[in-house]
Amino acid sequence: MKLTGAQVLVECLREQGVDTIFGYPGGAVLSIYDALYDADDIRHILTAHEQGATHAADGYARATGKVGVVIVTSGPGATNTVTGIATAYMDSVPIVVFTGQVANSLIGKDSFQEVDITGITNPITKHNYIVKDAEQLPHIIRQAFSIARSGRPGPVLVDIPKDIQTTIIDYTPKKIETKESNSSNQLEQVDFDNIKKAIDAINDSQRPVIYAGGGVNIAGANDKLVEFAEKIKAPVSCSLMGMGAFPGDHPYYMGMVGMHGTRYSNYAFSNCDLIIAMGARFSDRVVSNVEKFAPKAKIIHVDIDPAELGKNVMTHIQVCGDVGQILDIFNRHVQEKQESSWNKQIEEWKKAYPLKYKCNGNLSPQYIIEKLYELTEGQAILTTEVGQNQMWAAQFYKFSQPRTFISSGGLGTMGYGLGASIGAALGRPDKKVINVAGDGSFRMNSTELATVSRYQIPIIQLVLNNSSLGMVRQWQDLFYNKRYSHSQLGQGVDFIKLAEAYGIKAFKLDHNDQVESVLSQALELKEPVLIECVIHPDDKVYPIVPPGAGIDELID
Amino acid sequence: MKHLLAVLVENHPGVLSKVSGLFSRRGFNIHSLAVCVTEDPSISRITIVVEGDEYVVEQVTKQLNKLIDVIKVSKISQDSVTRELALIKVRADSQTRHEIIEIINIFRAQIVDVAKDHLIVEITGDSEKITALVDMLRDYDIKEMVRTGAIALDRGSKMIRYEDIDRGGYQNGCNVL
Numbered sequence: 001m002k003l004t005g006a007q008v009l010v011e012c013l014r015e016q017g018v019d020t021i022f023g024y025p026g027g028a029v030l031s032i033y034d035a036l037y038d039a040d041d042i043r044h045i046l047t048a049h050e051q052g053a054t055h056a057a058d059g060y061a062r063a064t065g066k067v068g069v070v071i072v073t074s075g076p077g078a079t080n081t082v083t084g085i086a087t088a089y090m091d092s093v094p095i096v097v098f099t100g101q102v103a104n105s106l107i108g109k110d111s112f113q114e115v116d117i118t119g120i121t122n123p124i125t126k127h128n129y130i131v132k133d134a135e136q137l138p139h140i141i142r143q144a145f146s147i148a149r150s151g152r153p154g155p156v157l158v159d160i161p162k163d164i165q166t167t168i169i170d171y172t173p174k175k176i177e178t179k180e181s182n183s184s185n186q187l188e189q190v191d192f193d194n195i196k197k198a199i200d201a202i203n204d205s206q207r208p209v210i211y212a213g214g215g216v217n218i219a220g221a222n223d224k225l226v227e228f229a230e231k232i233k234a235p236v237s238c239s240l241m242g243m244g245a246f247p248g249d250h251p252y253y254m255g256m257v258g259m260h261g262t263r264y265s266n267y268a269f270s271n272c273d274l275i276i277a278m279g280a281r282f283s284d285r286v287v288s289n290v291e292k293f294a295p296k297a298k299i300i301h302v303d304i305d306p307a308e309l310g311k312n313v314m315t316h317i318q319v320c321g322d323v324g325q326i327l328d329i330f331n332r333h334v335q336e337k338q339e340s341s342w343n344k345q346i347e348e349w350k351k352a353y354p355l356k357y358k359c360n361g362n363l364s365p366q367y368i369i370e371k372l373y374e375l376t377e378g379q380a381i382l383t384t385e386v387g388q389n390q391m392w393a394a395q396f397y398k399f400s401q402p403r404t405f406i407s408s409g410g411l412g413t414m415g416y417g418l419g420a421s422i423g424a425a426l427g428r429p430d431k432k433v434i435n436v437a438g439d440g441s442f443r444m445n446s447t448e449l450a451t452v453s454r455y456q457i458p459i460i461q462l463v464l465n466n467s468s469l470g471m472v473r474q475w476q477d478l479f480y481n482k483r484y485s486h487s488q489l490g491q492g493v494d495f496i497k498l499a500e501a502y503g504i505k506a507f508k509l510d511h512n513d514q515v516e517s518v519l520s521q522a523l524e525l526k527e528p529v530l531i532e533c534v535i536h537p538d539d540k541v542y543p544i545v546p547p548g549a550g551i552d553e554l555i556d
Numbered sequence: 557m558k559h560l561l562a563v564l565v566e567n568h569p570g571v572l573s574k575v576s577g578l579f580s581r582r583g584f585n586i587h588s589l590a591v592c593v594t595e596d597p598s599i600s601r602i603t604i605v606v607e608g609d610e611y612v613v614e615q616v617t618k619q620l621n622k623l624i625d626v627i628k629v630s631k632i633s634q635d636s637v638t639r640e641l642a643l644i645k646v647r648a649d650s651q652t653r654h655e656i657i658e659i660i661n662i663f664r665a666q667i668v669d670v671a672k673d674h675l676i677v678e679i680t681g682d683s684e685k686i687t688a689l690v691d692m693l694r695d696y697d698i699k700e701m702v703r704t705g706a707i708a709l710d711r712g713s714k715m716i717r718y719e720d721i722d723r724g725g726y727q728n729g730c731n732v733l
Binding site: 122126147305310 | 570573574577581611614615618619621622623624
């Protein structure tokens with residue numbers, strides 16, 4: 001079949017089963033958009049900004065497990081995706097970003113809207129391509145999707161010069177197996193010696209702890225993890241990316257571990273004799289001071305990315321492989337344990353140090369999240385911005401399913417949540433999606449309200465407004481002698497009017513008494529809603545591990 | 557401690573920047589780097605001398621292996637045949653020329669250009685040998701110098717094989733990336 005490069009791109013998207021793309025047209029992708037004009041089976045979401053498109057594709061990918069797709073033009077269109085790509089890279093999210101490029105004959109001449117986007121994105125993509133030979137286009141697109149979704153997923157960028165889009169090439173359709181076949185293919189690569197050592201260590205352990213990361217969610221190994229924890233009677237803590245990997249209401253669940261982890265999680269890590277890390281990477285937000293981390297513990301580290309093993313923390317037993325597959329082996333071969341004094345100790349810590357909060361104003365952010373959990377019965381998808389809003393959402397909503405907590409963990413991208421909520425809601429129309437935001441991060445990309453409004457996406461924007469950059473202010477309060485340098489935003493934005501300007505219904509909350517009725521009302525609505533929640537700037541995220549301290553040296 | 561790595565990569569434009577960029581962004585120190593096409597024109601071989609402990613070498617190797625264009629990363633043993641090449645332009649007038657030639661002969665280096673008061677010396681050898689000659693010639697006023705990175709081959713029948721690595725088709729899930 002003879003087709004133009006642009007038509008081949010659309011055909012290749014169909015091959016991959018792509019039904020939704022996020023994008024923004026421009027000079028260098030006119031041919032691609034012309035081909036898309038006839039593609040009624042591919043829903044194109046026009047965002048307000050290319051960064052929003054990239055976050056939306058990322059949210060779509062995290063919520064569905066499918067590859068998110070972005071199409072943008074060259075130059076500024078391409079550079080606007082950079083923060084979104086870096087966000088996806090840090091959190092191992094499969095997206096493919098197609099950027100237009102000036103024609104091959106104009107490359108290197110500082111042509112209009114020319115930028116070396118493959119050079120720029122080298123450090124933040126799993127791989128990237130610039131298409132120099134039109135015949136290679138279908139092969140490159142297929143590889144791009146394959147690389148994005150396989151192994152440890154991540155973003156891939158394909159830069160397509162304008163002349164490639166119009167070159168006529170011979171296209172042969174190909175059937176693509178989009179379901180990832182990691183588990184069957186990688187069996188031969190699994191290191192059975194180390195698995196054996198791991199099983200022995202688990203059997204010998206008196207005080208084990210399971211540390212679950214985002215890898216469990218990506219592998220869809222949640223049920224296997226529950227089976228494993230129940231078999232060896234081990235308490236489970238999650239990293240931020242691991243939220244939802246283990247049911248939030250399970251008796252063995254200890255919440256988050258690390259900087260804003262629960263006291264009992266952090267105590268358990270500091271006193272256990274074995275940490276079983278599943279698909280987690282010992283980020284500095286979890287470990288804090290490496291010297292003081294888990295001094296009594298042997299560490300088993302299971303991850304699909306060999307480069308993570310031994311990177312951040314010296315681990316004793318390293319197993320490279322798919323978390324689900326390794327859990328299967330563990331579940332078959334480890335000995336069943338009985339509950340012991342260790343489980344009792346954890347229960348005592350849980351009773352002695354529950355997550356608590358004090359309300360400085362009339363409306364408490366933690367209370368809002370607790371109510372949200374009750375009213376949605378834990379079934380909603382929460383996206384977050386970054387900062388206090390993110391931590392409160394992680395601490396007080398009990399996530400019980402994978403892919404229901406969508407947050408920029410690694411890069412900590414303020415302005416991520418709104419775009420991500422658009423993608424999540426489009427990918428999972430069966431779920432209620434709520435974006436938990438702070439006023440600071442919401443202001444960064446609130447232009448995407450235009451997208452929410454245009455497509456009438458029924459998302460709730462829960463803007464926790466403390467008129468400041470809450471987490472920055474909290475650090476200045478605790479560690480910089482209350483010198484609030486440039487962290488106070490004031491009352492500059494009327495969020496109700498802002499929502500109304502976009503034709504979005506808005507509510508204002510300023511007292512705990514109103515929370516239940518307003519939230520229930522908003523949850524009933526099948527249209528976009530914004531709820532501004534006026535909270536006190538002194539409300540803090542506790543507990544917190546101060547910089548340089550061990551994770552058991554929390555303050556609250 | 558210095559370690560030698562031989563990295564076989566696809567001979568595409570842009571691959572070298574992917575490899576060298578990885579070093580700077582991960583904070584690894586490259587001591588030297590040499591690259592050229594191999595006996596197979598589709599493959600280039602990059603020889604990297606990296607400075608660091610075992611942790612660094614392990615991390616470098618693992619991170620390099622994650623690059624799609626990298627075919628194979630091998631550690632070259634310390635007793636391998638290792639060579640660098642240097643061209644040294646040194647001031648040599650009628651009074652000093654004889655002394656310089658004597659030194660050059662001791663090192664089995666060669667004179668590749670002679671002018672009225674300058675010589676260009678070419679030397680091949682391992683890093684220490686070249687450094688030693690440079691140190692000797694410093695007394696005679698080195699005007700300009702250029703030196704390559706190290707290249708190396710393991711001794712005997714030991715060699716880096718890549719024939720069994722599937723390069724053409726990237727297979728879903730087979731590469732743990």
